[in-house]
Amino acid sequence: MIFEAKNIHKSYHNHVALNDVSLSVEKQSIFGLLGPNGAGKTSLIRIVNQITGPDSGEILINGEKLSPKHIEQIGYLPEERGLYKKMQIGEQAMYLAQLKGMSKHDAKRELLQWFEKFEIGNWWNKKVEELSKGMAQKVQFITTVLHKPQILILDEPFSGFDPINANLIKSEIMKLKEDGATIFLSTHNMGSVEEICDNIALINSSKKVLDGKVSDIKKDFSKNMYEVDFKGNMIGFANALWTNYELVEKLSFDNENHRATVKILGNNTLNNLLSSLITENIELKQVNEIIPTMSEIFIEVVNTNNELNRKN
């Protein structure tokens, strides 16, 4: 484990920001840090960045207790990010890189490469106020990853980018992972979570309420429901289902073509469902399993959790 958080507790004078949060993250993976606004994500990120310290609990990087020397191994792209408006971007990027401990020489060499790669090579002497938002975002991304940190913390890295540049950033993130970086991705964009995250943790009201591999979580949250397209009539289809199945939703495309959403109850399998339908001479066109999206899982977990908190 490259990163471990053990029983982190943090409270400000009038509220608890993190309550007994533990996480562990494998090396060279992308870890989604999810949660509604105000759940405690930023507090956790600030603790990892050593901007604040936890009240109790500890953070381990490669098994070592988090200490100031780790600052140079961490790259942080905050959600609310900015640059000095009046400063030239090249000079500014050099400054930020040197603050992360890079030598002037290395910083310059790496920056030139990245500027080239992001096609902003001739922007070196421009001031930030002359750049579009997307341009500034590119510069910020570069300054975050420039010093080749082992751990990258990206808070909403895609916001403000057009789809083309968002893809560019996405592929750079994947490349950084291949090169050995471990990436924390904090985002509300569930699409990108599904696309690139290996594992996630969901924090709600200062507590971790869910974590694990994305694929496992999706499996866990699948409701054993299938979408069945068929030819015939809906009454016949409904009659074919026994008590072991529940017809959740009906949809007719025209007189003959229909779609039914079926939930399989008990220990029955898809095979059982199909054989019952076939026995009743239902003409099947296609069958798909309904897999919940991360967005649906997010909403469900958070709502259930809030409901639970309210009851207590």
Added chain:
Amino acid sequence: MNKTSLIIKREYLTRVKKKSFILMTVLGPVLFAGFFAAIVLLAMPKEENYEILVVDETTLMYEGMELILNTEKAKRIRDNKAREEENQVDVEGLLHFQVANSSYASAIKEFQKEDGKYDYLVYLPSNLIDMADNKANLVYKKAPNSPTETKIISLINEAREALLMEKEGVDRAKYDKIKTKVGLTPIASNNLDESGNPIENKAEFKIAAYAGFGFSIIIVMFILTFGMQVMRGVIEEKTNRIIEVIISSVKPFQIMMGKIVGVGLVGLTQFLFWIILTGILVTVITPFLGLDSSPEAMAQMSSTDMESMVNSGKSEMLQTIFSLPWLPLISSFLVYFLGGYLLYSALYAAIGAAVDSETDTQQFLVPVMIPLMLGLYVAQFSVMTNPEGPAMFWLSMIPLTSPVVMLIRIAMESVELWEVLLSIAILALTFVGTTWVGARIYKTGILMYGKKVTYKEMFKWIRYKS
């Protein structure tokens, strides 16, 4: 490179490279010179001709004037300017007195005419000569400037004196001798040797005090200007959110100190340039003004001339300026300059961190400015009334005002070494204290958004555990 020095470097370079800085550095001394010149010019009364209508119920205007115009000084004037009309008296070619041959009431009517040519009406009531506490009246359309007013009243008094002397048979020379006043020169006892001779040419303390006061004003200006720059810098970093990035690489204290030191160096740079440029400006301009500003040249100037009074005053001032304790003054200036700036800029940084925009800073800025202003005002007042009194002592010990007040005392040489050392020690300790407090507010404040901060809130931040 050390991270704090990186920050200092950035803060310094970005500011020094700004056009506004270069402009202000180059134009500063010129602007100052122009500003003072403008004030002097505006305050200087214009030499104008005034038409004055006189209602004279006495014999002052005829007999009295006649008498004083007989004196040495008046003769010169009268030789150049013959009386054109019987009733007109020209004095130094500027004041034209026209004696009205009518009553006060009709003279007023004449004076108030819209196209009337008179600027003033002087009314000399009949009992003016006998009763000393009586007053003449000066009726004006536009209030007279004070030299004109003085000229008129001294002419009237001179004429009255002359008239009375004539009447009572007093000898002019005797009277002048009696009337002469003696002066009083304060001399510090430690400036005299055992036999009572002055040891060295020491500065006259009031002039010295004003020289010190000049330094105080520079310190206050510096603190206000560059303290505000620190505050604006902090607000800038906070509002454009770059602070979030920086703070993940550097400790808040390092950022704050880097900024304070960087901006302070900018101030020193500007100050240094101003001194050099002013020096150049003075050397270049002085010959054009036809002034030899060396004290020897001043002293050599004729002392019989009417203007010698003014010049001897000037040369005394220059001598005082040359005999100021420059070495202790400049070294303590630097110490108080830095101490004061460091003390206040930490507070400015804290204010910048606590607010979301510059518009919210007002309520916090006022208390920071009050001690500085108070120091200036109280010091100015004390120098005039009680230069070595308790107010000066305490203000030069209290760290919030000592950078402003102590230099005046050092310039006056009315301070013991232990007092200076104690004051510097207190200043240094307080500087450490305000930096500590400032850093704590700063640390919490820079990451706090959208909250209307109160003093109560700030005190809470100071008490937060780190």
